[in-house]
Amino acid sequence: MTFLKARGAMVAALALALAACSQGGSIQSPGATFVGDPPGGTGGGGTGGSGSGATCPQGTVIGTAIGTTTVCNVTGEILTNLTLPRIAGVAYRLSGRVDVGRDLGATGNAATGVAATLTIEPGVTVFGDEATDVLIVNRGSRINAVGTPSQPIVFTGKEDIAGTAIPETTNRLWGGVILLGRAPIRGCSTAVAQGSVDCQNAVEGITAATGRQALYGGATTTDSSGTMRYVQIRYPGEFLSSAAAGDDLNGLTLGGIGSGTDISFLQVHNSGDDGIEVFGGTTNLKNIVITGALDDGLDFDEGWTGAVQFLVIKQTANAGGPDRLFEGSNRAVASLAGTLNTNPVIANFTAVGVRTNSAGANLQGIVLNNTGGTPGAAGRFVNGVVTGTNTCAVASTANTSPGVRYDSLMFDCPGSLDSVAAAAFSAGSNNVSAVATSLSASLLPGPNELARTATNPAPINSFFEATDYVGAFSPAATATSNWASGWTIQLLPPAACPVGTSEQGTLAGQRNCVITGVIGSGTVPTNLRLTAGNVYQISGRVDVGFDRGAALNAGTAASLTIDPGVRVYGSSSADVLIVNRGSQIFINGTAQAPVIFTSRNDIAGTQTDKARASREWAGLIVLGAAPIRGCSTAVAQGSADCQNAVEGITAATGRQALYGGATPADNSGRITFLQIRYPGAFLTSAAAGDDLNGLTLGGVGSATEISNVQVHNSGDDGIEIFGGTVNLRNWVVTGALDDSLDFDEGWTGKAQFGIVLQALTASGGPDRMIEGSNRTVASLAGTLNTNPIIANFTFVGVPQNDASAGLTGIILNNTGGTPGGSARLLNGVVTGSTTCLNFETANTSPAPQLDSILSSCAGGYGAVATARLNAGSNNSTGTTATLANRFINGSAEAARPAVNARSIDTFFVTTSYIGAVRDAADLWWASWTCGLAAGSTC
Incomplete structure (x- = not known):
């Protein structure tokens, strides 16, 4: 308890000193997971400004961006119902003390009180930056924070x-x-009866922090303060004044909370x-994890009579702590004598401590004392396991009403129990202390735990x-695979x-886990998670789910989640990963630990010429039910009946992989901080031209999130998009042998912050940096035309490929359809190719639009491209590019006027510069890509 002991020194300075160390790779699964837009991300498109460009919802105020994460401040009192929605690129800051509602008092009818509910959607990140940044849900109000295993709600700090x-x-x-809440408490602040409606108290620290009390207590045992489920609370407990004052806050403080409150998976x-x-209070807790607390893991006091089941406490030797695994007290403060005593029931727990803290003090497991009350x-x-501390249990001699009881406990500590704890241990049933724990992975039951006789807790408390x-x-x-997995x-x-995977030896010193067949079929679970610490082999065609059709009402949906730092590889053109319509992929990389899809040769270190390596495996294909133009049958473009088979897959595997539908906001999941290396192997032969792309997106919808993606040395296109409405942010294509970004079949999405660097990596390539087409296949006539908006890009080409053909930077053609492909291009730099721009004469519906484009190529421009440049604003063909380090703006780029892309569509981040990288301080690309930063290799 903070009123019992002074804390040690903080480790914030150490954290900052070590910030350069890789953080993501050390998070294991259950480990780092998606947390809104993941902590550790640097965003894109510069620093400061308006972050991701997203709009803050009503009830919040735009704050100072962190990188390009938009910050929406939540301040003061929330006196009406407020929802914090999941918005890509947004994190919410608790700016100072934030109160949900105004205290309604113990009876719920205080004249000055106001009830409110704060709702937080799955995947939302809420953060603070100071000790006074605290969230208080007052008596009579509620929090509704319900995450999911794949999208927990995360409360964290700014540094995260x-x-x-x-x-x-x-x-x-x-x-x-x-x-x-308004449930009974023992520690009344005035001389009234314990547990009565008049018995209330001020929660510790808040008066010192903010000058206004926050009260708890009453006589409503079933009071509800709402729901918190699948929630992480990271790095809380900063000192309110100083370490000496001992007034640091806890991660989660529960004052007088009633049994109607649902707190689980937290x-x-x-x-x-x-x-x-x-x-x-009377609150119950279930599926709780407490890791790395600097003081006690679970501390309880003032007459708590609730229950806990499925609890993990894991201490670490952080500076300044830790202390006890459990500490229970029974202070009375100013209360009159009474019978409301602290007496919870805790079942099925694993508590793993450390022997001593940083001050050299011996630590204890379960401590039940009489501090502040008798x-x-x-x-x-x-049904508990306690290990790692010096002494497993200590109980005060005054613990006589109702006393301490232990059943089916396994104690493994070197120190002796005190007399009261020893007596309770002997009086209980099935307790053992002479057998060492055999926990695997420090927490999971081993043979010694499995041999213990358990007590069924269900008859003890109906909550269990x-x-x-x-x-x-x-x-x-x-x-x-356990209840803590994933969140x-x-x-x-x-x-x-x-x-769902099979172990087949090791590769590069890591366990090799093989994925085959269909995720969601047979022995492969419907929701497969690839955890850090292993490498994963795609063996043959691997499907996520079975195609659910254009209406998303057939087949079987599944999901694939990939943890930060995971490497996935293939060995041949047959090794391809396909996310089918109606299924989802969650690639949860971080800036420090991107997910890497690559080849076996790359992981094994057997590439003979790494710089020119390509076509070593197939690639990643994501298919959705958003509208497309290229229907395979004579149906209306963009209709629910308009679908097509993605190129190459029939020839590769004998089973079509279909895309297309009529759901513009279709959601195929989330891909963030991903590298795709050396894909695009030929499916049959070079002559057939059926090599796959690095990342193929077929009919993918706008609810799919794709950001911070690099494709390196693809044997065909880097990224190819067939129709749909999907958007891209922070995308990099290096060394593609065909086009870097190829789009077709009515793609109408947006893309911002794109870097393309061509290279003569192998015979036959590269080709264009952008190719846009508009094929119809067998479709009926229609108006769904290819017309994306692409802003803030830097494209650096080569003059000719290995066949000595002059290359074009951006080409919009009418291959396979009339009108030809179109696009709106903003704030771009194109250089290095023989010709920067070439548009077909049929690009008229709609015509391409170009604004603030600096094109610097030796060759001429086609008539249509010249006309479009002249029709736009702030375009230049006579200015020589001055890019530094290949893709960072120099003086010529900095001098060009830019268009505010945000004014065109709210997807875009507000920028005042052309190109993808404003200057040398703009590092959105630096930590998670390969081959771009000085000294970085792929």
Whole structure:
């Protein structure tokens, strides 16, 4: 408890000193997961400004961007219902003390009170930057923060958003989350009866922090403060004044919370004080993870009589802590005598401590004391494992009402129990301390735990589920398949290959996990997660789900989630990953730990000429149900019946892979911080021309998020887009042997911040930097034409390919359809090719639009391209590019007037410059790409 002890020194300075270290690769699964726009991301398109360009929702105010993450501030009192929606590129800041509602008092009818509900959508990130940045849900109000396993809600610190937090050691970045309710408490602030409606108290620290009390307590046992489910609270507990004052906040503080509140699947990570502290009330907790707390893991006091089931507490030797795994007290403050005593029931827990803290003090596991009140705290502990601390349990001699009870506990600590704890241990059933723990991965049951006799907790409390094992995890749990999988961080190290993959030896010192067939079929689970610590082989054609059709009402949906730092590889043209219509992929890379799709040769280090390597495996294909133009049958363009088979797949595997439909906002998932290296192998032969692309997007919808993607040395196009409405941000194509960005069949999406660097990597390439077409195939006539908007790009080509053919930078043609492909191009730099721009005469519906384009090529321009340049604004063909380090704006680029792309579409980030990279300080590309930064190789 913060009023009992002074804290040690913070480690913020250490965290900053180590910020250059890789953070993402150390997060194992259950490990880093998507958290809105992931902490650790640097965004794109420069620093400061308006971030991602997203609009802040009503009830929030635009703040100072972090990189290009848009910050929406939440301030003051929330006195009407407020929703924080999931918006790509947005994080919400708690700016100072934020109150949900105004205290309605113990009876819920205070004249000055106001009830409100704060709703937070799955995947949202909320952060603070100071100790006073704290969220308080007052009595009578509610929080509705319900995430999902793949999109938990994350409360964190600013450094986490900026990418400088270190998951192992960072802490005390901001205040914390406080819920206050009207359930009975013991610690009344005045001389009234314990547990009565008049018994209330002010939550610790808030008066000192903000000058206004935040009260809890009452007589409503079933009071509800809302729901928190699939939530992470990272790096809270900063000092409100100083370490000496001991007034750092907890990760989650629960004051007088009632049993109507749902708190489950919640993690507190690296809190500067307690992980969770409970002051009275009747609240129950389930599926709770507390990691790295600098004080106690779970601290409870003031008459808490709730229950906890499935609890993990894992200490780490952070500076300044930790202290106890559990601490229970029973302070009375000014209360009259009463019978409301601290006495929770805690079942199925695994608590792993450290022997001593940084001050050299011996640490204890379960401590039940009488600090601040007599009798001391009581509690019943069932089906638990305690290990790692010097002493497993300590109980005060005053713990007599109702006393301490232990059943089916496994203690493994070198120190002796004190007399009260020893007596309870002997009096209980099925307790053992003479057998060492055999936990695998530090937390999962091993043979010694499985041999223990459990107590069924269901008859003890109706809140509990029936179990027949000790510890937090069942005998069936694995490091990649357990109730904590996917939504927690820094919990379990990498273990065996995930269920649905097969282990086949090792590659480059890591376990090799093979993926085959269809995800969601047979032994492959519907939701497959590729966890960090292994390498993954795509063996043959691997499908995510079975095609659900244009109406998304057939087949079987599945999902593939890939953790930060994971490497996935193929070995031949047959090795391709296809995400089918109605299924989703979640590639959750970070700036420090991008996901890498590559070849076996690359991982094994067997490429003979790395700079020219390409065509070593097939590629990634994502298919959706958004409208397309190129229907395979005579139906209306863009209709639900308009679909097509993605090129090459029939020849490769004998089974079509279809795309297209009538759902513009179709969602195929999220791809962020991804490298795709050396794809585009020929499916049959070079003569057939059926090599695949690095990233193929067929009919992908606008709800799909794709950002921070690099395709390197593709044997065909880098990125090819067939229709749909998908948008791209922060995209890089290097060394493509055909076109770098190829689009067709009615693509009407947007793209911003694109870098293209061509190279003579192998015979036969490269070709164009952009090719836009508009084929119709068998479609009926229609008006769905290819016409994306592409802003802030820097394209650096080569004059000719290996066949000595002069190359064109951007070509918009009418191959396969009339009118030809069109586009609106803004704020671009095109240089290096023989000809910068060449448009077909049929590009008339709509005509291409060009504004603020600096094109610097030796060859002439076609008549249509020249006309379009002259029709636009601020275009130049007579200015020589002055790019530094190949793609960073120089003086000529900086002098060009730019168009505010944000005024054209809200997808775009506001910029005041042309090109993809404003200047040498604009580093959106630097940490997650290969071959761009000095000294970086692919």
